[in-house]
Amino acid sequence: MSEQIVKVTSKGQLTIPSSIRREAGMDRGSYIYMKPIGGLGVMKKVHDLSVDEISSVLEEVAGKKGITRSLLLGEAERARGRLWKERYGKAPRDA
Numbered sequence: 001m002s003e004q005i006v007k008v009t010s011k012g013q014l015t016i017p018s019s020i021r022r023e024a025g026m027d028r029g030s031y032i033y034m035k036p037i038g039g040l041g042v043m044k045k046v047h048d049l050s051v052d053e054i055s056s057v058l059e060e061v062a063g064k065k066g067i068t069r070s071l072l073l074g075e076a077e078r079a080r081g082r083l084w085k086e087r088y089g090k091a092p093r094d095a
Contacts, residue, residue: 033057 002019016026024045026032031046033053049057062072084092 002017002023004017004020006014006017008014021027024043025048026045032043033046033049034041034043036042044053062068081091084090
């Protein structure tokens with residue numbers, strides 16, 4: 001594994017050394033997910049995130065914004081009803 005020290009600029013930017021980019025498969029234009037864990041900054045290519053990791057990220061963001069599962073389900077149900085009405089001209093039978 002490549003280990004190197006890099007400098008963070010005044011704008012918060014850093015250059016990931018080419019040996020680390022190669023090892024991690026980070027190509028030009030890659031999107032990187034970063035998360036602080038303890039005193040570390042952990043990075044992973046967005047393309048390589050699992051469904052569970054994506055769900056965890058979304059759950060964390062939703063929690064910070066006060067968005068609950070029941071709120072999301074209610075909004076999804078309302079959207080489904082609107083789409084049904086647009087498509088068939090009436091509300092769904094089970095609504």
